[in-house]
Amino acid sequence: MPTTGTPQVVWSANRARPVRENATLELSSDGNLVLRDADASLVWSSSSSGRSVAGMMITEVGNLVLFDQKNATLWQSFAHPTDALVPGQSLLEGMRLVASTSATNSTETQLYMTVQPDGLYAYVGSTPPQVYFSKSVNKNKTGKDATEVTFMNGSLSISVQSKQPDESHTSIQLPAANSTQYMRLESDGHLRLYEWSNADAKWAVVSDVIKLFPDDCAFPTVCGEYGICTGGQCVCPLQNNSSSSYFKPVDERKPNLGCVSLTPISCQEMQHHQLLTLTDVSYFDAGHIVVNATNGEDCKQACLKNCSCRAVMFRYGQNDSDGTCLWVTRVFSLQSIQPEIVHYNSSAYLKVQLSPSTSASNANKKKVMLGATLGAITILVLLVIAVILYVRRKKKYQELDEELDFDQIPGMTVRYTFENLRECTGDFSKKLGGGGFGTVFEGKIGEERVAVKRLEGARQGKKEFLAEVETIGSIEHINLVRLIGFCAEKSERLLVYEYVPRGSLDRWIYYRHNNAPLDWCTRHRIILDIAKGLCYLHEECRRIIAHLDIKPQNILLDENFNAKVADFGLSKLIDRDQSKVMTMMRGTPGYLAPEWLTSQITEKVDVYSFGVVVMEVICGRKNIDISLPEESVQLIKLLQKKAEDNQFIDLIDNHSEDMVLHQEEAVQLLKLAMWCLQNDSSRRPSMSSVVKGSSNLRPSVAWNIWNERNRRIFRHEQLNAAGVCSLIRDELGLLKEAWE
Secondary structure, X not given: OOOOOOOOOOOOOOOOOOOOOOOEEEEOOOXXXXXXXXXXXXXXXXXXOOOOOOEXXXXXXXXXXXXXXXXXXXXXXXHOOOOEEOOOOEEEOOOEEEEEXXXXXXXXXXXXXXXXXOEEEEEEOOOOOEEEEEEEOOOOOOOOOEEEEEEEOOEEEEEXXXXXXXOOEEEEEOOOOOOOEEEEEOOOOOEEEEEEEOOOOEEEEEEEOOOOOOOHHXXXXXXXXXXXXXXXXXXXXXXXXXXXXXXXXXXXXXXXXXXXXXXXXXXXXXXXXXXXXXXXXXXXXXXXXXXXXXXXXXXXXXXXXOOOOOEEEEEXXXXXXXXXXXXXXXXXXXXXXXXXXXXXXXXXXXXXXOOXXXXXXXXXXXXXXXXXXXXXXXXXXXXXXXXXXXXXXXXXXXXXXXXXXXXXXXXXXXXXXXHHHHHHOOOOOOEEEEEXXXXXXXXXXXXXXXXXXXXXXXXXXXXXXXXXXXXXXXXXXXXXXXXXXXXXXXXXXXXXXXXXXXXXXXXXXXXXXXXXXXXXXXXXXXXXXXXXXXXXXXXXXXXXXXXXXXXXXXXXXXXXXOEEEOOOOOOEEEOOOOOOEEOOOOOOOOOOXXXXXXXXXXXXXXXXXXXXXXXXXXXXXXXXXXXXXXXXOXXXXXXXXXXXXXXXXXXXXXXXXXXXXXXXXXXXXXXXXXXXXXXXXXXXXXXXXXXXXXXXXXXXXXEEEEEOOOOEEEEEOOOOHHHHHHHHHHHHHHHHHXXX
């Protein structure tokens, strides 16, 4: 290792028991290498007594060796690795690299890498261990063949040492060494290759040997036990469509440390076990398969019948009756998935402990209750008859009361009957689109084309639906989709909107429908229209309306490509005297602001989502696109890198020649997006500032850039185009620092 910079420990005899000052290392006369603490207590030995040890040396590659008179090796540190490998070092079958707790704490963790007969595997410790990485050798071995992994210059070689001429070999390619290298298995599960940089006089990471699909959420400890990882953010599990909580964070301020059960699992009370359902959630380990459980219900029952099972993951393709059941006895990090990206469906079922029932538990009490029940049957029959009569009468009054309530909604919204809307949509025959809250159908009322949204599985009560209709019906803006009317009959809830002919924005910027690329002026106008619509919701209504689901699919375009914000199904009303509101996480992954992790949000979450949409419009691609090379999958990270190198132009949509001609204005909008994407919500602009900035790209721009270091406000007004570019260049470092 280089003698300058920070020395790196690549092997330790006593990683679990550090010694104090004045400790001694002695090669005894009987050939035993002994480490003793300052009080002479034995800490470690090589256990080489009586083996004719003649001397000790450290080889050129960093191997500590004890040798005999013939220079034959009797003991070597390479045979007892800790958490690192150096070039020329091999791992044989059964040897392990065990990750340390941190760079300053060498205590072993539960993450380790080992060589098995069929290849290299990385595990997280449990009973049994769980695999999170593997690299196999394709060969039918004999019992005498040995597998070994060798760190070579330019590769990590995995080979079967066989006397046969066609011995099997595979390798993981690594960057060739320009100077000293070593690799270390680290506390986050990554196996990183380090190289000494003479220019910078420091160690630099040049490669990560373990790359998991689709991202770092696939590592077992990224969010601790029971934590769910979504785009690098960690949350505790919640039952689908429920606010019931069975887990809490280990540390509210450090969500990556994981979650714990509010009630520990008890094998003495298995009758009170229940499975928490999590849709579109998967697990890193595919090695624990429950036989004869090919559908979700059998999978769940298998776990409930065995107390050692703590969770099952059911994976399937198109048919949910033909899948695979993954059974684990200890639950590490889970990951949210998008089935269209990973090409499979998955639901996780976590075992939780319910509180014991307060019903009688002994036979005498059961008999008393049974007798009392039988004695009350006659009375119950009479009561049931009375209740039926009462309910029928009450239902009539409730229906009359509901009619009066809906008739009193103010504004210009019209109430339609369900039969009216069934007829105008041709029995809901022409589907325009759909989402998690309902399906949209095309219809015609009189001469006007309309879009009818039929809410499916809606959990809103009458009061909540009334409030939503009243709120949306009372707002009107050219850049918001207009609510024409509604229907509320029994369990049916429908909303009637104006028809917007060109559909949603994603159809025009992702190139999935062979549409012609949008020119610069159209994209600029769309971005400005979205900003004006949000500005109206945030600043011009009596109460702040936070949309909470801004994305291209919820931006509709009319025949002239004027943009209109749509789908207020997740919106939240905020009083103007409230600084923040508490609400459950809602919205779409990839567009969620960081503060959703705290469940305390403001209208600034819309500003963050708007910034993501601006990126996608200017770049002509999705924020997250798994079909691209690894370094380009996440557009936000790519934008950050291009900002550091001042290479914004590389990101501009090259499908459109007009965009290339207006690349300077497009770059300004990308920098405006960066302003909106700051992690600290208080440093994001208001939508009125965004409207002003995006309206005046040429010849002027006005926005505030906050510098956290000196907390000064830089306010720039009425700059010409050249001045804008110069200003943004000067302040780009401040934007980058604030964004990070």
